[in-house]
Amino acid sequence: MMNLNPKQQEAVETIEGSLLVLAGAGSGKTRVITHRIVHLIEQAGVPPWKILAVTFTNKAAGEMKSRVEATLDSELRTSSPLISTFHSLCVRILRRNVESLNAGYTRNFTIYDQDDQVRLVRQIMKELDIDDKSLTARQALGAISSAKNRGTLPAAYANQGEHVTERNERIARIFKLYEERLKKANAFDFDDLLIRAVELLRRVPEVRQYYHDRFRHVMIDEFQDTNGIQYDLAHLIAVGSARKDGAVNPAGFWHERSLCVVGDIDQSIYSFRGSDFNIILGFQHDFAGTKIIKLEQNYRSTQTILDAANKIIECNRQRLPKTLYATEELGQGEKIGYYQAYDAEGEARFVTDRIADHQRQTPDLRSVVLYRTNAQSRLFEEALRRRGIAYNIVGGFSFYDRAEVKDIIAYLKLAMNPRDDIAMARVINSPPRGIGKTTIDVLQSKQRDLGVSLWETVELAVANRAVGPRATSALEGFTHIIKGLGDRVVEAQPLSEIVRAATLDTGYVRSLEEEKTVEAEGRLLNIEELVTAAVEAEEHGESLQDFIDHAALVSDTDQYKADARVTLMTMHSAKGLEFPIVFIVGTEEGLFPHSRALASEEDLEEERRLCYVAITRAQQQLYITHAMQRRIFGEEDVTEPSRFLNELPLELMQNLSSGPSWLGFAERPETRHNREAAAAMRSESPRPVKKTSNYAGKTYNSVEGVREFFKRRSGSGAETQPSRTERPKSREAGADSAASGSGSQFRVGARVKHEKYGTGVVLRTEGAGEDAKLTISFPGYGQKKFVAKFVSLEKA
DNA sequence: TTTAGTACACTTTTT
């Protein structure tokens, strides 16, 4: 590890008082935090357990933990600093002390993840007879979550704002029941974990004092992403009082005590989740005498990449001026590769080709594909798989999201906490055991009358023979299974034993085995994997409770494998990571920036910050791509290039697109240069990177290319229509001039002028000669179709 | 009660 620069050093050695480190991307932020922890322990003699470092993701926490462990002198490792996410910290606090809240929760509470929350809201909406398209469970949940984070109570919800709308009134009703149900189920949702922990620290002085006394040194990473409640929590621990009690700064307060927050406003990308970068802006006012250290020296990226990042972020108004400086030795670096694809498939093909290229050159160079939405991953996965390139995907469906895994976890949750209605509803009839819709309806209406948990309702129903004999015996069978699992828990059987029992005693595995389908096979494998995970957790000394908590709190980003050579993930997940090669894909208006962010300036700036985060992940080479058309919801849509492309200086980019492309390359003097450069790169391989590559020639010369060409000639349909990005194929096939019978000006990719619609780009040609059908995209008018002989077009 | 088949709604981003 290289030495610390003076500013980093200062941050490491400031171990008393409040400290705000404004750390630009790649400025060695994690290094500063880890060194600071090690410094506290080794130089200042602080016992490790008095140190608390909070991060946002398990991934970041894990990374920090292992770095500290690696750096720390093993003799001093008598205890460990607590390095944890906000959520895990809260679970820890609550598991220890919920009962002193006297709010009816017990320490074996369950955590409802998003899926559980949606199920609960759906159930409530059904009960309240709220069933129309204008309010989905997800929307209601979103409204409830943000209300909870603002501290709004259900009773106050309908009255907020100017007037009571019907929608708000309905949400308020759902909200009220939702909170009641959670409490009855002895369950916390993600928001509750924070809210209740804060409430606990606020209301119970002994508990607050315990944590305040224990954690003399508190550090918070990614501080720009904290929300009000998280800040409250940190404040309660670090200061020992609630935030609104005013600034506490009695003399000597900071003796052997510190609060160090690290963040970067330009990387604030979670405001949709309630994070508020005004907190970081207000920090120095909340804590008089705060020392501020700015880290602007970037150790990660080339000058070109940093120039691009700086230029993009300068377009934002809401920020503090900051410029990243590259280190000398990394130099200017390669230009940013720009590629305009015809469609999303072409984009994926380009990226895959490039990756193959880089891998041939330098096998262990890591690359990452960054997209805005998880849905974009599919095409890249397919393209990579076709090419036989191994990849690691982060996000989307995580292991713990799989139905079978959740089912087994639900059995375990139920064994721990029979009041967990959602878990119960989930598994009461899976595998099918004869407890069908009718029975469940009866049970639920009974439950409503009784006002008890589903579990108790079932016990009563069985005792009173309230349902038919078949259903009764089925219900008895079910409760017997759960009780059996509960007994194992009480007997403190080994974790792996209990998990195994949850897969076997419940009949889950048997039922899957009987299915004898490919899907069932896959599910069985997942269940096996879950058991393996339990065995491992047991070896780490985890309890069943830990194991279940883990399943609820792991995030998708935790699947990130640092050594994977190719990684696919969202730009959000990429925060905090770095890669030699980065592809930013799908830079199209409506996708990135996302359509949901176009309405307000603030949201747009957040998208821009996301762009900044994405760019600054790159160490050596950055590629930015977009497609001219893309399927959205299965519908083909013509796209418009992202405004962010316009904000990048052209001189930093090189055009790798095959034909004329958007981005003003066509209009600017350097166009020819760029285009020639691109062409030269393909055929002559002037750059060393291309030398050993057969990508440009051979691949496109292949039989497939020729076949592709003939397919197009026969006009067999849109999906076989090669894009202009594929034109090298036809060119290599020596058939360029014959490619389109309707004349060269109507080739795909040609720019044409229409008297009414102005200048457009030919997207697609079908058929040949004067009967050819042309699909042309006109900015501002969208996609238009013409028959060649009926339209007058000029070459533009 | 279960299952198979079809309509449908859906996509930001995550602890």
Next chain:
DNA sequence: GTGTACTAAA
């Protein structure tokens, strides 16, 4: 394109 929710038939 895809996963889920509802409906009709076994």
